[in-house]
Amino acid sequence: MIFVTIGTHPDQFDRLLRRIDEIAPKIKEKIIIQRGFTKYIPKNVESFTFADNLEPYFNEARLVISHSATSLLEFVLKNKKPIITVPRQKKFKEHINDHQVEFALFLKEKYGVEAILDINKITPELLKNYNHIMKVKKDNLIKLQSYFREVLNGKIKI
Amino acid sequence: MKVGLVSSKGGHLGQIKIIFTKEVIGKNEAVLITESEKKIKKEEKSFLGKFRTYYFKKDNLSFNPIEYLIATINLIRLYRKENISLIVTNGAQISIPAVIGAKLIGIKSIFIDTIIRVKTPNWSARFCYYFSDVFIVQHKSMMGKYGKKAIYRGGVL
Numbered sequence: 001m002i003f004v005t006i007g008t009h010p011d012q013f014d015r016l017l018r019r020i021d022e023i024a025p026k027i028k029e030k031i032i033i034q035r036g037f038t039k040y041i042p043k044n045v046e047s048f049t050f051a052d053n054l055e056p057y058f059n060e061a062r063l064v065i066s067h068s069a070t071s072l073l074e075f076v077l078k079n080k081k082p083i084i085t086v087p088r089q090k091k092f093k094e095h096i097n098d099h100q101v102e103f104a105l106f107l108k109e110k111y112g113v114e115a116i117l118d119i120n121k122i123t124p125e126l127l128k129n130y131n132h133i134m135k136v137k138k139d140n141l142i143k144l145q146s147y148f149r150e151v152l153n154g155k156i157k158i
Numbered sequence: 159m160k161v162g163l164v165s166s167k168g169g170h171l172g173q174i175k176i177i178f179t180k181e182v183i184g185k186n187e188a189v190l191i192t193e194s195e196k197k198i199k200k201e202e203k204s205f206l207g208k209f210r211t212y213y214f215k216k217d218n219l220s221f222n223p224i225e226y227l228i229a230t231i232n233l234i235r236l237y238r239k240e241n242i243s244l245i246v247t248n249g250a251q252i253s254i255p256a257v258i259g260a261k262l263i264g265i266k267s268i269f270i271d272t273i274i275r276v277k278t279p280n281w282s283a284r285f286c287y288y289f290s291d292v293f294i295v296q297h298k299s300m301m302g303k304y305g306k307k308a309i310y311r312g313g314v315l
Contacts, residue, residue: 070169070274073314077176102276143312145182152159152186158266158292
């Protein structure tokens, strides 16, 4: 199953939904879309607005296609599954600024996670063949956690 | 030490949960202060299975100064009630009354900039820069984007 999620941000993100809808007939695999506040309802694909918990979808998915929000973090840290990010862009009025683009490019540079800026780069072939699993480097997290451990234990005075 | 973790919901709260595991908190105590899904709900649930969680009104303080004033007063009350000695916050808008409240009653505060900002500063962090005692960025590329006070001590990714 391919799970597409665009979160709870109120701006429209039909650019992604239309593209998935368009190529869906060429893909045999089942696709499910969480479409949030976006008004466009895909015709060729199953979709829903919101769910209290997206985890069952993440668990079932072979591939996740997601907007590039921090809520992704918990997913990427927990699941060892391929993910493609499609950042919401300011120029398409999909968000108030381009922080999602920054984050997507960071994940691409550091972890090789595919980041789609040009929506036509989402092709049936990409979805069929994409299997890159991001290997999380824990060194930065360990460093940050040890800083806070020392603060809480009074070893670092602030 | 009792630490107050203040964070808006979603990815911000997600980062707090990733950093502040049971091992990190150790023998210290923690209180989680976040937002409610619904409009105004102030119930208590547990954080890490044993600490209190307070829910504030959703992070829609926008630019209304009265909303910030009310939030600041409520947070100060909560800090006093829980006897909190350190505030750690990572945004978004709720971090503004969180650090101002801490400053007003002499509690130390640490602001952590969000991991999602790799190149450009954001306005709640810019604001908190002036009121927090420690200001942490999660990317080396963000050093110098806010000011000399910013430090880098790793990050969630």
